[in-house]
Amino acid sequence: MGPKGFLVNRPLSKFEREHHFEINQPASQKVHYDLSLIKLNSTFIECVDKWYSMRGFMAMAMTAFGLVMLYGLWAAISISIKHDDLFLAVVAVVPAVGASFMVRFFLLDAFTYTHYPIRFNRKNRQVYAFRRDGTVLKAGWEEFYWTIYKAEHVGGNQPASQKVHYDLSLIKLNSTFIECVDKWYSMRGFVAMAGSVFATILIVVMILALYAVVTSGFLGYLLLFPVALVFVWLPLKMLFSDAFTYTHYPIRFNRKNRQVYAFRRDGTVLKAGWADFYWTIYNTKLGLGGGDLNVMGHLLDKDGVKVKESIGLSLVDAGESGKQNQLMFFEFFRRYMEQGPEPVLEALKPMPLIMLPGIDHEKESWFFGWELLTASLKGMPVLQLLLQVFFLPISLFRWLVMRTSKIPQWPQWVEDECRIEPGDPWERDGRHRA
Structure with a gap:
């Protein structure tokens, strides 16, 4: 039901279980109806559903973009027919799609x-x-499990999992702090490649339109120019959101002062207490297996509902097994913050702790980027081989992204608050690389 429906065939989250409504017990001393009622009488009450208040927004947005696309399609087809131009007929596929x-x-x-x-x-x-689809669901009032829906919350002093997992995401680990990459690190290069391909296609369309005007003298070809110009900004934005930025966006967890530091995209630093974050598993609703999952830390407003700022840990996974991996991944950081480096490294055994290759002071090599992409399908050698047709070009764009981006440098006040004790026996960094 609704534009995307609701996720079914899944286990209830911990949050849903904790906020289960008992239909025989009052949920609140007050009531509220939110202008949602259609009918009320002694037999039944009828209301609208979740999506009613949002109607019209999607239609408006799609109409605006659709008209631009249809204009481009009409221009390409009409000019192609008039001048018997096969190229423009091929170009018409882009706005048609x-x-x-x-x-x-x-x-x-x-x-x-x-x-x-x-x-x-x-x-x-x-x-x-x-x-x-016009059919009607009928079920007993007592058969429904009424709850407040929200992404599953993890965190606090309770273990998220009995096992821990770190997913080759660590830059530094010691008795004072642990530092890791963020959600976007493993995806670097892909966005730049996609943006470059689409931008190149649209720029070629504009160049050919100008060339056709010059050679034929027919100004109608210029109708393709504004269509391509309108849409070229998006792939260029994708390209420049990946390249010419920072090589990574580190997150540092300081267990001694109980603070979390996150390097923002604009080069500033977010600092907040470990206990101030609302840690949860976020579902993008995109991708396979019911949507991509990753651990997010939200800073909430005073109302405890509005999200003011968020950080995302690096592991991206999907499905029920992916959810378990996310719980183990968060548990690695939770156990470090609550118990220290020795218990978390002991919990890893017999798995070795392998660090990223000194990306805090040097840019990664092309080989490491390719290896990281290929390792995303570890345990599936056939797929690793078949998908090299994608991994190789992405790895080249990843290398270009890293070459054009700056290595993030923590400001001195962060380094002062995260000073490592001399001779720390638990210090791990790029010297313990793969």
């Missing part, structure tokens, strides 16, 4: 139903819900 996606999302909002009502019948104790 874009327009088809816009129409697909537009039709999720328009030409459906005005709303998807839910009816609660108190006399026969049944709930009726109107589905997107």
Whole structure:
């Protein structure tokens, strides 16, 4: 139900279990209805569903983008027919594909139903819900598990898992702090490659349109120019969000002063208490296996709901096994902060602790970038071999991204607060690299 429906065939999260509503017990001393009611009588109450207040936004956005795409399609086809130009007929595929996606999302909002009502019948104790396909779900009031839905929360003093996992994400580890890369490190190069490919295609379209004007004298070819110009900014933005930035965005957990430091994209540093973060497993709802998962730390507003700032740990996974990996991954950092380096390294055994290759003071090599990409499919040698057709070009773009980006440097005040004791027996860094 709703534009994307709800995730089903999954276990209840810890948060959902903790916030389970007992239908025979008051949930609050006050009540609130949020202008959501259609009908109320002695037999039933009927309300709109979650998506009602959001209707129109998707249709508006898709109409705007769709009109631009359709304009480009019309211009390419009409000029191609008039001048018998095969190239423009091929170019028309680009706006045609874009327009088809816009129409697909537009039709999720328009030409459906005005709303998807839910009816609660108190006399026969049944709930009726109107589905997107026009069918009706009917189930008993007592059969529903009523809860507040939210991404699963982890953290605090309770273990997230009995095992720990670090996913080749560590830059430094010692008795004072542990430093790791963030969520985007393993993906570097891919965004730059995708942005470069699409930007090149659109720039070529603009150049050819100008060339056609010069050679034929027909100004109609210029109709393709504004379409390509409108859309070229997005791939260029993708390219420059990956290249010409920083090689990585480190996160440092200081167990002695209980602070977390995160290097922002603009070069500033976020500092907040370990206990101030709301640690949770975030689901992007994109990708395979029900969506990509990763551990996020949110700083919440005073209301405990609004997110003011977030940091993301590096491991990205999917599915139920991916969720377990995320719990083990967070447990590595939680156990370090709560118990120290010795217990967490003891929990790793017999797995060795392997550090990243000194990326805090030198840029990674092309070989290491390629190796890191290939290792993302560890245990699947056939896929590792077959996907080299993607890994090799991504690794080249990753190398270019690293060459054009700066190595982040912590400000001196952070280094002063994270001073390592001389002769620390637990000190690990790039000398313990793969």
